[in-house]
Amino acid sequence: xxxxxxxxxxxxxxxxxxxxxxxxxxxxxxxxxxxxxxxxxxxxxxxxxxxxxxxxxxxxxxxxxxxxxxxxxxxxxxxxxxxxxxxxxxxxxxxxxxxxxxxxxxxxxxxxxxxxxxxxxxxxxxxxxxxxxxxxxxxxxxxxxxxxxxxxxxxxxxxxxxxxxxxxxxxxxxxxxxxxxxxxxxxxxxxxxxxxxxxxxxxxxxxxxxxxxxxxxxxxxxxxxxxxxxxxxxxxxxxxxxxxxxxxxxxxxxxxxxxxxxxxxxxxxxxxxxxxxxxxxxxxxxxxxxxxxxxxxxxxxxxxxxxxxxxxxx
Amino acid sequence: xxxxxxxxxxxxxxxxxxxxxxxxxxxxxxxxxxxxxxxxxxxxxxxxxxxxxxxxxxxxxxxxxxxxxxxxxxxxxxxxxxxxxxxxxxxxxxxxxxxxxxxxxxxxxxxxxxxxxxxxxxxxxxxxxxxxxxxxxxxxxxxxxxxxxxxxxxxxxxxxxxxxxxxxxxxxxxxxxxxxxxxxxxxxxxxxxxxxxxxxxxxxxxxxxxxxxxxxxxxxxxxxxxxxxxxxxxxxxxxxxxxxxxxxxxxxxxxxxxxxxxxxxxxxxxxxxxxxxxxxxxxxxxxxxxxxxxxxxxxxxxxxxxxxxxxxxx
Numbered sequence: 001x002x003x004x005x006x007x008x009x010x011x012x013x014x015x016x017x018x019x020x021x022x023x024x025x026x027x028x029x030x031x032x033x034x035x036x037x038x039x040x041x042x043x044x045x046x047x048x049x050x051x052x053x054x055x056x057x058x059x060x061x062x063x064x065x066x067x068x069x070x071x072x073x074x075x076x077x078x079x080x081x082x083x084x085x086x087x088x089x090x091x092x093x094x095x096x097x098x099x100x101x102x103x104x105x106x107x108x109x110x111x112x113x114x115x116x117x118x119x120x121x122x123x124x125x126x127x128x129x130x131x132x133x134x135x136x137x138x139x140x141x142x143x144x145x146x147x148x149x150x151x152x153x154x155x156x157x158x159x160x161x162x163x164x165x166x167x168x169x170x171x172x173x174x175x176x177x178x179x180x181x182x183x184x185x186x187x188x189x190x191x192x193x194x195x196x197x198x199x200x201x202x203x204x205x206x207x208x209x210x211x212x213x214x215x216x217x218x219x220x221x222x223x224x225x226x227x228x229x230x231x232x233x234x235x236x237x238x239x240x241x242x243x244x245x246x247x248x249x250x251x252x253x254x255x256x257x258x259x260x261x262x263x264x265x266x267x268x269x270x271x272x273x274x275x276x277x278x279x280x281x282x283x284x285x286x287x288x289x290x291x292x293x294x295x296x297x298x299x300x301x302x303x304x305x306x307x308x309x310x311x312x313x314x
Numbered sequence: 315x316x317x318x319x320x321x322x323x324x325x326x327x328x329x330x331x332x333x334x335x336x337x338x339x340x341x342x343x344x345x346x347x348x349x350x351x352x353x354x355x356x357x358x359x360x361x362x363x364x365x366x367x368x369x370x371x372x373x374x375x376x377x378x379x380x381x382x383x384x385x386x387x388x389x390x391x392x393x394x395x396x397x398x399x400x401x402x403x404x405x406x407x408x409x410x411x412x413x414x415x416x417x418x419x420x421x422x423x424x425x426x427x428x429x430x431x432x433x434x435x436x437x438x439x440x441x442x443x444x445x446x447x448x449x450x451x452x453x454x455x456x457x458x459x460x461x462x463x464x465x466x467x468x469x470x471x472x473x474x475x476x477x478x479x480x481x482x483x484x485x486x487x488x489x490x491x492x493x494x495x496x497x498x499x500x501x502x503x504x505x506x507x508x509x510x511x512x513x514x515x516x517x518x519x520x521x522x523x524x525x526x527x528x529x530x531x532x533x534x535x536x537x538x539x540x541x542x543x544x545x546x547x548x549x550x551x552x553x554x555x556x557x558x559x560x561x562x563x564x565x566x567x568x569x570x571x572x573x574x575x576x577x578x579x580x581x582x583x584x585x586x587x588x589x590x591x592x593x594x595x596x597x598x599x600x601x602x603x604x605x606x607x608x609x610x611x612x613x614x615x616x617x618x619x620x621x622x623x624x625x626x627x628x
Contacts, residue, residue, distance in 0.1 A: 110472075114479040120472060157471040158424075158434060164499035165428040172495055181486055181498060185478035188499065 005251065007213050008176070010115065010183060012243060012252040018051060018212075025215050027052035027240060034060065042095050043311050044088060044241065050209075054218060055237040059207045063099045070197035070206040071096045072236070074106035074150075074190065075135075077126040078116040079255040081263040082134040084308060085211060088241045090138035092209035101207065103145040106193045107131070110150035114182030120151050134264045146200075150189055159199060160188035163224050175220050187220065194221040194236050195228075203234045212240040213252070244307050245300050249279035262304075275301065319565065321527050322490070324429065324497060326557060326566040332365060332526075339529050341366035341554060348374065356409050357625050358402060358555065364523075368532060369551040373521045377413045384511035384520040385410045386550070388420035388464075388504065389449075391440040392430040393569045395577040396448040398622060399525060402555045404452035406523035415521065417459040420507045421445070424464035428496030434465050448578045460514075464503055473513060474502035477538050489534050501534065508535040508550050509542075517548045526554040527566070558621050559614050563593035576618075589615065 005014030007021060022029055030048050035041055037060050044050050062069040073089055075082075097103055109123035118126075127149070136142045150156060172179070176187060192199075194217065197206050208218060218238045225233040243252040246260030253261040259274055281299030283289040296302040319328030321335060336343055344362050349355055351374050358364050376383040387403055389396075411417055423437035432440075441463070450456045464470060486493070490501060506513075508531065511520050522532060532552045539547040557566040560574030567575040573588055580588075595613030597603040610616040 110475045114475050117479055120476075151472050151475070152468060154466060154468045154471070157468070158465050161424045161428050161465070161496075161499060161503075162434075165431055165496045167495050169492070169494055178483070180483055181481050181502070182475075182479045184495060184498065185475060185502065188495070189475075 009214050009216050010179075012213050012254075014251060016243065016251045018242060021212065022052050025052075025212075025219070027054060027212075027215065028056065030056075030239075037064070039063065039099065042091055043313060044091055044307065045095075046313060047306060049088065049242050049307050050092065050239050051242050052212065052240045053238060054215075054222070055235060056207075056239055058205050058234075058237050059096075059101075059239075062205050066100060068204065069096075069101050070104060070201065070204050071101040071209065072104040072106065072194055072197055072206055073209050074108040074111070074193055075127075075131050076108045076112045076116070077123040077131060078112045078118055079263075080126055080130065081265065082131050083253055083255075083264060084262045084304075085244050085253055086131070086134065087138055087264065087308060088211070088244065089209055090135050090140050092239060092241070093135070094139040094141065096207055096209065097141050097144070102197075103141070104197050105135070105140075105142070105145045105147045106196075107147070107149045108186075108190070108193070110189050111186040113151075114186045115180075123151075124149065138264075148196075150193065153196075155199060156189060156192045156196060159192035159195060160185075162228070163188045163191050166227055167224065175223075176216060187217065190217045191221045191224055194218070195225060195233055198233050203232060205234055206236040208236055208238040210238060210240060211243055213243060215240060242307070245303050247274055247278040247300050247304075249298070249300060275304075278304075323528050323530050324493075326527050326568075328565060330557065330565045332556060335526065336366050339366075339526075339533070341368060341526075341529065342370065344370075344553075351378070353377065353413065356405055357627060358405055358621065359409075360627060361620060363402065363556050363621050364406065364553050365556050366526065366554045367552060368529075368536070369549060370521075370553055372519050372548075372551050373410075373415075373553075376519050380414060382518065383410075383415050384418060384515065384518050385415040385523065386418040386420065386508055386511055386520055387523050388422040388425070388507055389441075389445050390422045390426045390430070391437040391445060392426045392432055393577075394440055394444065395579065396445050397567055397569075397578060398576045398618075399558050399567055400445070400448065401452055401578065401622060402525070402558065403523055404449050404454050406553060406555070407449070408453040408455065410521055410523065411455050411458070416511075417455070418511050419449070419454075419456070419459045419461045420510075421461070421463045422500075422504070422507070424503050425500040427465075428500045429494075437465075438463065452578075462510075464507065467510075469513060470503060470506045470510060473506035473509060476542070477502045477505050480541055481538065489537075490530060501531065504531045505535045505538050508532070509539060509547055512547050517546060519548055520550040522550055522552040524552060524554060525557055527557060529554060556621070559617050561588055561592040561614050561618075563612070563614060589618075592618075 005016045029052050030050055107127040109120055112118040112123045198204055222235045225235055246253045248260040250260050278300045280301050281295035319330045343366050344364055349359055421441040423434055426432040426437050512518055536549045539549055560567045562574040564574050592614045594615050595609035
């Protein structure tokens with residue numbers, strides 16, 4: 001079978017076959033049993049927009065037994081404004097916070113610098129003026145969270161150096177493929193991010209809510225954590241969302257195609273135009289459409305409703 | 315002509331042809347004119363153990379006009395104890411300090427971690443208990459110096475990230491050859507080290523006294539500085555020492571061959587034994603030796619005298 005899609009932290013291309021992706025990445029599908037084990041799961045879980053996990057049961061068990069756990073996720077500030085994809089993560093964050101998790105919120109300004117060339121002061125501005133207010137508005141409890149910038153956390157950089165010291169070039173290549181020095185540097189920092197809660201608190205189950213294209217970092221982190229010090233780090237868990245398709249029909253809203261993307265806080269008139277021009281599951285003619293109905297599986301407007309705007313399942 | 319030696323920051327092998335090395339690296343030889351322009355030069359300059367430089371005239375001019383300049387060098391703590399090679403650098407440091415330079419002394423604990431696996435706490439101990447006292451004893455003015463650990467300098471790591479963001483894999487490969495992730499990580503930090511005085515003080519001529527095997531870092535730093543911001547960074551200068559040959563006849567005292575190396579503060583009995591077993595320029599038989607005399611150019615004991623122990627030229 002020909003490879004028709006690519007999903008890496010830095011590139012998403014083609015039409016994603018999620019069943020195949022789950023298999024290739026070695027994830028576990030979110031199933032009925034897990035959904036019914038989660039107390040009061042938000043609609044993105046019920047609909048399996050949150051589609052897979054690694055060691056998710058560890059977190060379910062912490063919730064059930066009311067034991068502490070950490071939540072960690074990172075937001076890049078590569079784009080000037082937050083977008084709808086960030087909303088899915090925000091929903092997971094606030095859900096796990098309500099279930100007793102302590103949130104570590106990473107502003108990935110080093111990643112935005114080394115991979116996208118965003119200067120640190122601009123990254124800081126975007127975080128403070130755009131991303132953190134948006135997350136707050138979306139229901140994330142920012143006040144109780146440990147919010148930090150990658151660029152201002154020396155402990156992170158010491159751990160990143162330790163990680164760099166125990167991996168080989170060929171191992172990195174196996175995991176990430178061809179990467180730039182900036183991507184390599186950012187990867188070491190990101191692995192350190194994911195282990196930061198345990199670096200600060202000691203071993204504690206950690207859930208990382210991310211879009212599925214970020215799984216490479218999770219896999220690499222788990223590989224590294226095993227080798228660093230088993231008594232110091234438990235393997236982090238992760239829950240993965242599907243990618244919200246771009247309005248132009250791409251598999252992911254892309255910052256490089258503005259018409260594919262819905263920013264949070266975008267003007268009504270702009271939004272209206274983008275959605276009216278969106279790629280839908282409509283048939284070629286009105287006649288065909290009446291006969292066969294729309295095709296929701298390729299319809300970006302349907303995906304918007306499923307991922308974001310219709311919250312009632314009934 | 316067959317390549318018979320290798321000189322990189324991480325590997326020195328073969329019999330070094332310094333004339334060819336100077337040419338290949340694009341250095342300038344230390345000549346009579348420069349030696350006579352340096353006020354009261356120490357014997358390692360007079361004998362051209364300090365054998366080459368880059369933009370050394372910039373520093374000579376600062377000394378002549380009594381204008382400020384910075385001195386920066388780094389000491390790895392990969393070996394538990396300082397050794398004779400460190401002494402050559404210490405001599406240059408104290409000389410440039412006496413000529414008005416302000417010293418930045420880097421403890422390269424991140425490099426020792428990422429390249430040699432030395433834990434940061436062990437690196438810190440070695441620096442505080444062994445290396446800094448040794449440098450003090452060798453005449454370096456530690457009290458007026460800005461002494462720092464790579465692992466405790468967030469500004470360094472932010473600059474390293476910026477450097478990682480502007481270089482490509484192929485460029486790195488051209489400069490360093492095949493490197494491990496740890497070496498790559500360390501290189502970005504080391505370039506940031508060399509620019510640190512200017513990051514803190516603004517543009518200022520900086521002299522980096524190092525052994526010639528470290529030139530790759532200098533070249534890379536100068537390449538990067540040109541691209542970062544010309545108004546922010548002037549190109550650093552460097553003075554290079556020859557490598558003190560190992561007592562076993564290797565081109566460099568090697569931490570992996572204890573009998574090749576003289577540690578500072580080693581016991582007399584151990585020293586005596588090492589030197590008595592040293593590779594010399596003696597001929598095969600006493601008869602030949604009487605007829606032709608010794609061969610100083612390959613004699614490690616002669617090199618010890620020339621580099622270290624006989625300070626009087628007359």
